[in-house]
Amino acid sequence: MLTKIPPKIARGSAELAILSLLAQQPLYGFEIGKQIEERTGGALRFELASLYPMLYDLEKRGLINGKWQENSTGRDRRYYHLTSAGKKALEPLKREWQAFFHALDQLAGLNHA
Amino acid sequence: MHDWKAIVKAQLPSLTPEVIEELAAHLEDCESFLLAEGTLPAEAFERTRRELIGSPDLAKRIEQARGDQMNHRSKVLWLPGLASFAASAVSLAILQRIALHTHAFLTAASNPRTDHWFAASNFLPYFAWLLCQPLCGALGAGLSKRAGGGTLEFVGSGIFPSLIMFAMMVLLFPFAIFVEKNPYILSHLGDAAIGLGAWVGLPGAFLLLGTLPFWRSSGAARKPLVQ
Numbered sequence: 001m002l003t004k005i006p007p008k009i010a011r012g013s014a015e016l017a018i019l020s021l022l023a024q025q026p027l028y029g030f031e032i033g034k035q036i037e038e039r040t041g042g043a044l045r046f047e048l049a050s051l052y053p054m055l056y057d058l059e060k061r062g063l064i065n066g067k068w069q070e071n072s073t074g075r076d077r078r079y080y081h082l083t084s085a086g087k088k089a090l091e092p093l094k095r096e097w098q099a100f101f102h103a104l105d106q107l108a109g110l111n112h113a
Numbered sequence: 114m115h116d117w118k119a120i121v122k123a124q125l126p127s128l129t130p131e132v133i134e135e136l137a138a139h140l141e142d143c144e145s146f147l148l149a150e151g152t153l154p155a156e157a158f159e160r161t162r163r164e165l166i167g168s169p170d171l172a173k174r175i176e177q178a179r180g181d182q183m184n185h186r187s188k189v190l191w192l193p194g195l196a197s198f199a200a201s202a203v204s205l206a207i208l209q210r211i212a213l214h215t216h217a218f219l220t221a222a223s224n225p226r227t228d229h230w231f232a233a234s235n236f237l238p239y240f241a242w243l244l245c246q247p248l249c250g251a252l253g254a255g256l257s258k259r260a261g262g263g264t265l266e267f268v269g270s271g272i273f274p275s276l277i278m279f280a281m282m283v284l285l286f287p288f289a290i291f292v293e294k295n296p297y298i299l300s301h302l303g304d305a306a307i308g309l310g311a312w313v314g315l316p317g318a319f320l321l322l323g324t325l326p327f328w329r330s331s332g333a334a335r336k337p338l339v340q
Contacts (some may be wrong), residue, residue: 028138029135029138029139029141029145030138030139030143033139034146046145046169047140048136048140048165049163049164049165049167049168049170049171049174050168051173052136052139052175052178053130053134053174053175053177053178053264054178055178056132056178057178057180058177058181059179060178060179060180066135075138075141076138077138077142078134078135079137
């Protein structure tokens with residue numbers, strides 16, 4: 001079982017987590033939160049209070065775009081799509097995180113801990 | 114299923130309808146998910162509700178994140194206050210205009226029977242204006258309350274015209290006394306005090322009257338929804 005990541009660290013990674021998910025398919029807020037939790041085995045968890053300010057911030061910056069659409073149960077949900085600016089921002093963001101983990105690994109030997 | 118839209122609206126009234134709709138949809142999904150997992154309805158509701166009330170500054174953070182909106186204080190104090198001030202100023206201008214016509218009419222009709230009406234007509238616009246003030250106060254308080262203003266904010270918005278008049282007098286009197294050394298003001302300090310009462314105190318009390326209905330609904334709206 002994975003250790004739950006503290007909120008301070010989780011918040012920093014939220015942008016990468018959300019953009020990576022939306023690069024695969026458009027999702028609405030609840031789905032984004034659930035998928036992040038499931039795919040990280042519960043290590044990363046974003047509740048309503050942390051998820052939506054992040055989504056709105058990403059939308060304001062033009063990286064994602066929300067549109068109301070019907071979901072599979074016929075209810076209107078605001079689906080978030082990755083914009084072309086978001087696609088462009090994702091690759092450098094991944095590289096930044098890779099470099100960050102690499103640096104931490106070198107410093108603290110995380111892979112061998 | 115609970116009416117999450119009403120709950121979100123009661124809890125975070127300053128948010129836009131679209132955001133309220135989206136948060137309500139999230140909470141609806143959250144409750145449905147917990148119920149489908151086999152959680153008892155009361156517990157599912159409580160856990161879902163905790164998502165909403167767990168962060169007291171959520172509305173502020175969402176507004177900041179969206180960035181396209183004016184800040185909270187502008188919505189709950191400055192704009193409603195200015196609306197109240199504009200209504201008060203416009204009503205005074207209209208009433209003075211009407212009074213000018215009445216005055217001209219009474220002056221033209223030099224019938225002694227109208228003399229006391231003639232004297233009273235000088236004060237009529239002022240008293241009519243005072244009677245309009247509760248409406249101006251209600252306008253400010255109502256707009257502030259609707260935008261999610263607390264007690265201090267909606268009362269402040271309601272009595273805003275009086276606060277502006279007070280600020281002007283507080284600035285003008287010392288200026289006239291100490292800088293201009295205005296002999297009229299210096300020899301009529303009693304009149305200045307009457308002016309303060311007539312243009313600040315009394316209208317303030319009438320404006321405050323207009324905020325009264327909002328005092329009553331002040332804490333009652335949220336209670337049944339979040340129990």
